[in-house]
Amino acid sequence: MNFYTYFLRRLLFVVPLLFGITIMAFLIANAVPADPVTANLPQNALNDEDLVQAFREKWGLDKPLHEQYFAYIGNLLQGDMGRSIKTGRPVIEDIQQFLPATMELATLSIFIGLVLGVGVGIISAIYRNSLIDYVSRMFSLIGVSFPVFVLALIGLAVLYGQLGIVAGPGRLGFRTADPPHATGFFLVDSLLAGDLDTFQEAFSHIILPAFILGAYVAGTIARVTRSSLLEVLGMDYMRTARAKGLGERRVLWHGVRNALIPVVTIIGLSYGNLLAGTVLTESIFAWPGIGRYMFRASTSQDFPAIMGVSMLIALIYIIVNFVVDMLYFFLDPRIRGEGR
Amino acid sequence: MTQTSNSNVATMPAELPPSRFQSLLRAIFFQLRKNPLITIGLLIVVGWFLVSIFAPLLATTEPLAQNVTNRLLTPGTTVELSDGSTFTYHMGTDELGRDIFTRVVYGGRITIPAGLAVIIIGSILGTVVGAIAGYAGGLWDELLMRISELFLAFPTIILALAVTAALGPDLNNAILALVVVWWPTYARLVRSLVLEIKSQEFVEAARSIGAPGRYIVFRTILPNAIAPAIVLATLDIGNAILTFAGLSFLGLGAEPSSPEWGRMVAIGIDFFDQWWMWLYPGLAIASLVMAFNFIGDGLRDVSDPRTRNG
Numbered sequence: 101m102n103f104y105t106y107f108l109r110r111l112l113f114v115v116p117l118l119f120g121i122t123i124m125a126f127l128i129a130n131a132v133p134a135d136p137v138t139a140n141l142p143q144n145a146l147n148d149e150d151l152v153q154a155f156r157e158k159w160g161l162d163k164p165l166h167e168q169y170f171a172y173i174g175n176l177l178q179g180d181m182g183r184s185i186k187t188g189r190p191v192i193e194d195i196q197q198f199l200p201a202t203m204e205l206a207t208l209s210i211f212i213g214l215v216l217g218v219g220v221g222i223i224s225a226i227y228r229n230s231l232i233d234y235v236s237r238m239f240s241l242i243g244v245s246f247p248v249f250v251l252a253l254i255g256l257a258v259l260y261g262q263l264g265i266v267a268g269p270g271r272l273g274f275r276t277a278d279p280p281h282a283t284g285f286f287l288v289d290s291l292l293a294g295d296l297d298t299f300q301e302a303f304s305h306i307i308l309p310a311f312i313l314g315a316y317v318a319g320t321i322a323r324v325t326r327s328s329l330l331e332v333l334g335m336d337y338m339r340t341a342r343a344k345g346l347g348e349r350r351v352l353w354h355g356v357r358n359a360l361i362p363v364v365t366i367i368g369l370s371y372g373n374l375l376a377g378t379v380l381t382e383s384i385f386a387w388p389g390i391g392r393y394m395f396r397a398s399t400s401q402d403f404p405a406i407m408g409v410s411m412l413i414a415l416i417y418i419i420v421n422f423v424v425d426m427l428y429f430f431l432d433p434r435i436r437g438e439g440r
Numbered sequence: 441m442t443q444t445s446n447s448n449v450a451t452m453p454a455e456l457p458p459s460r461f462q463s464l465l466r467a468i469f470f471q472l473r474k475n476p477l478i479t480i481g482l483l484i485v486v487g488w489f490l491v492s493i494f495a496p497l498l499a500t501t502e503p504l505a506q507n508v509t510n511r512l513l514t515p516g517t518t519v520e521l522s523d524g525s526t527f528t529y530h531m532g533t534d535e536l537g538r539d540i541f542t543r544v545v546y547g548g549r550i551t552i553p554a555g556l557a558v559i560i561i562g563s564i565l566g567t568v569v570g571a572i573a574g575y576a577g578g579l580w581d582e583l584l585m586r587i588s589e590l591f592l593a594f595p596t597i598i599l600a601l602a603v604t605a606a607l608g609p610d611l612n613n614a615i616l617a618l619v620v621v622w623w624p625t626y627a628r629l630v631r632s633l634v635l636e637i638k639s640q641e642f643v644e645a646a647r648s649i650g651a652p653g654r655y656i657v658f659r660t661i662l663p664n665a666i667a668p669a670i671v672l673a674t675l676d677i678g679n680a681i682l683t684f685a686g687l688s689f690l691g692l693g694a695e696p697s698s699p700e701w702g703r704m705v706a707i708g709i710d711f712f713d714q715w716w717m718w719l720y721p722g723l724a725i726a727s728l729v730m731a732f733n734f735i736g737d738g739l740r741d742v743s744d745p746r747t748r749n750g
Contacts, residue, residue, distance in 0.1 A: 120590045128603060129606065241477075250719075
């Protein structure tokens with residue numbers, strides 16, 4: 101099967117999924133016993149019939165459900181996700197503002213998780229059942245058992261409160277201005293502007309949350325790497341490689357390369373989860389990202405924002421997994437061989 | 441659950457192969473002797489169950505009792521009461537002078553049932569959907585699986601946030617939101633198992649002697665598919681408790697004043713220097729989840745023959 105066919109087949113699979121997601125987000129947003137009118141208008145405005153009526157008309161709350169949906173889809177295709185009831189701004193603008201902070205955090209976290217996880221996983225598999233293997237498995241089991249918000253608080257209390265080696269909540273200190281906007285990633289933007297002080301400050305702010313999220317990802321990656329490498333080490337082709345006289349180091353590289361294929365899937369899933377699952381971390385570290393925006397929207401029944409963000413995140417999730425599928429084509433020769 | 445499934449096995453015709461359930465039980469006992477983590481996990485879980493059941497006996501006061509003169513006391517502070525007796529706050533007090541120790545002891549009464557409810561309802565719902573999809577096949581299979589994919593396309597906490605936003609913040613709604621998030625995994629697992637078992641000879645045999653569809657699904661297929669679902673459920677309890685605590689932390693679970701661990705941590709954030717306010721309930725969540733993860737990790741080794749000898 102050539103890449104083009106594979107690509108089209110996967111794409112065919114993705115389009116109905118995207119369509120379904122819009123329906124689902126819409127249905128959830130509308131399965132509301134809670135009335136968005138009472139949730140978003142101040143008490144004195146509720147007594148004013150005209151104001152309430154104007155509010156309903158503005159958000160299309162007085163039309164039948166399917167008409168609301170088609171209107172929404174029509175606008176969505178033109179890049180219009182409606183206006184957030186809470187902030188009063190177009191949802192798409194809110195997302196553009198908050199997404200880079202989350203992506204910066206998620207990207208650094210996945211990088212930390214990848215380096216830690218693959219390293220520990222490989223060592224655990226090679227020295228299987230040794231002390232190192234045992235200790236690292238215990239650590240990852242205990243690590244994933246701590247709620248991320250508790251780990252974050254302990255980290256803040258010790259590293260920020262007691263030792264003062266990292267900065268506290270937020271992306272930058274109060275007195276520091278944001279670096280000039282280029283990518284929205286403060287680490288990158290400050291370097292582009294040649295502002296090393298701001299870079300250092302941004303780094304000391306991001307490193308603790310990124311490390312905590314990264315440690316979670318590392319636990320999962322280490323486990324998958326370990327079991328996958330153990331499986332590969334027992335394969336016939338490893339024996340063949342040894343039998344034909346390859347050095348142990350070459351043999352191992354042979355195995356690791358194949359063992360990392362399932363790790364790619366985990367990375368894809370984790371990245372998607374990080375973009376969404378940072379809700380808790382962002383609220384503790386006062387990180388102005390998409391998770392905190394989603395949380396605020398969901399506590400105030402701001403449905404345009406809720407739908408916008410959940411669709412966006414599902415979309416990112418699907419795209420990331422689509423990219424992973426594409427990578428598989430190059431990584432796993434079995435896909436090219438099979439007529440799947 | 442163990443017993444009912446076994447009685448199903450016992451009523452099956454004699455020529456069937458030994459059930460997966462029996463061999464699984466045997467493997468579990470073998471693993472118990474070999475893997476001390478399972479035993480440690482079981483002990484902690486049983487411990488928390490007992491603490492929650494006998495909370496009124498263990499607690500030193502009432503979980504909601506406030507005493508504003510004794511607010512924010514450090515752990516171990518002993519105060520003299522008006523009648524001359526003394527009272528010790530083992531884990532200190534919170535911003536309203538409530539005893540943290542008592543609240544931690546009572547906290548399991550909310551978190552444990554909530555976590556179990558999510559897993560039990562979610563796995564039963566998922567199993568039924570999966571069994572229907574796998575057995576009926578065709579259009580039903582296609583439809584149910586596409587729907588489950590939709591639910592899986594949303595990351596857990598985002599879907600749970602959206603659902604709780606729609607239903608309103610409340611303990612039952614938080615559980616419901618998590619059930620909505622949880623069932624698809626079970627549906628997909630059970631479906632694939634049913635597909636595999638459906639084509640085996642003993643099912644063919646049952647069909648050939650004219651057994652009705654209901655009998656085939658519930659008496660021959662499901663008993664053989666249930667063991668892996670139970671293993672997955674055990675692996676998952678810790679996760680469910682963590683996610684529930686997360687929702688509570690965000691204020692979308694139990695009501696604000698109730699002694700729920702995630703909620704207590706959230707209140708503690710505003711009193712960052714009074715570390716006892718958030719550390720003790722946080723450790724309570726962690727120890728319980730860790731215990732379930734120890735058990736689950738051991739069970740995973742049992743259910744996966746590749747790692748069984750590892």
